[in-house]
Amino acid sequence: MPSRRSVLAAAAGVLAGLPVLGAPGTALAAPGPAPAAGSPIPDTLASKLAVNARRKADESKFPLTHLAVGWTGPADGAAVRVRTRSGWGDWTALHGCDGGRDGRAVAKRALINVPGGVGYELTLPGTGTVTELNTVDGPTRATAAATGSSTPLSTRKVGRPYLSRAAWGADETLRFTDDGVERFPADYYPVQTVTVHHSAGINDDPDPAATMRAIYYDQTITRDFGDFGYHLAIDEAGRVYEGRWSGTDPFPVYGGPLGPGGRPRMNNAAHVGGFNAGNVGIVLLGDFTGRQPTAAARRSLTYLLAAIVALGGLDPLGTTAYVNPISGATKTVPTIPGHREWAATLCPGDLFFPELASVRQDVADLLG
Known part of the structure; x- marks a missing residue:
């Protein structure tokens, strides 16, 4: 064989x-x-929080690179705006590529880039969660x-x-x-x-x-x-x-x-x-x-x-x-x-x- x-x-x-x-x-x-061979790979900083239809965080726990948002209810109606050091940005509708493991419920989720983000405001059509992420500034974990x-x-x-x-x-x-x-x-x-x-x-x-x-x-x-x-x-x-x-x-x-x-x-x-x-x-x-x-x-x-x-x-x-x-x-x-x-x-x-x-x-x- x-x-x-x-x-x-x-x-x-x-x-x-x-x-x-x-x-x-x-x-x-x-x-x-792409990362050069031997360059430092940082640990991911993450903080997951519950959201009841709306959340405003003028200051996140750490500088943001990404936000991961999930919610119940209709697919439409979720939106976010991000604050950088220069002020608040415009509202952006959220949509994502939903997937999931076989045999499990598939949630409505979106992951977005927010480079330079230091705060954000969310509005959701139902309850949900937001995970604040920073994938570049954590302590070195590997090379x-x-x-x-x-x-x-x-x-x-x-x-x-x-x-x-x-x-x-x-x-x-x-x-x-x-x-x-x-x-x-x-x-x-x-x-x-x-x-x-x-x-x-x-x-x-x-x-x-x-x-x-x-x-x-x-x-x-x-x-x-x-x-x-x-x-x-x-x-x-x-x-x-x-x-x-x-x-x-x-x-x-x-x-x-x-x-x-x-x-x-x-x-x-x-x-x-x-x-x-x-x-x-x-x-x-x-x-x-x-x-x-x-x-x-x-x-x-x-x-x-x-x-x-x-x-x-x-x-x-x-x-x-x-x-x-x-x-x-x-x-x-x-x-x-x-x-x-x-x-x-x-x-x-x-x-x-x-x-x-x-x-x-x-x-x-x-x-x-």
Whole structure:
């Protein structure tokens, strides 16, 4: 029987020698740089508070980088304004990319960037919580691992920079309770679909690794997923980030023994409530309700999708009669769906969602 490593390498080899989508000289977006190897990784500062429809904090407990808000009641009607040292900003409506673990209620939640924030005011359509976060100013917890020149799911010809959890600074202790119990144990299944998300109210500016740490804390602790909910993330410069922990080897997404046909199996995650097992989740960092992803991010998405469907023997232009191997829940969706094809959500954004048809075609063209 072939090893998992040889299967991954063979599937990646399908992409070898094929032209890179987009002109090689295409300019990349310029979010903050990835952490250099050996640079300090700060501990995340966090404070979670209950909110009864409205909360005003003229001074937060510490300078803010992000706010994580959850609420009951209607999806519409939540809003926030942020105070910096120069004064109060405008009110901004909150919306998010809701997800969750199979078998659990899916709450309405939003995570937003608030760089320079020192206070905030919230209004909610019901009761809720707010978690104040600072992912850049805490005491040093670790040092960053090196950024890879290519992702493990593809060949180096693709050349998409890759940050493992150790490179962007995931605090692995968060995955365990104080008693040492893993919050979301690994559980591996054959891949049936690959779902595309956007991060909605949160983007990668000015520090993508800090944004990854904010999403990680919010989903692991505040939302009680037990880990990062998506398998992979992509920033606006096209860098790829390992999300959900999948094992001790260097490959993201996959783990455990090989599945039917000698194909690798994905680790269960928490990005589409009720339909996670067998469903790989990729999130683009940004809100694509009113704009498109960068060419660099879209190119990385295409290559990741191509590698994953090749590994799974899937048809990128086909549909899948998905069956949740845990609950038995079923749904027929495109093999590469957007989040809104599973649930009532704006994800992956009103402007980008119609583009998924051309993304699927790009994947098929890449695989020949």
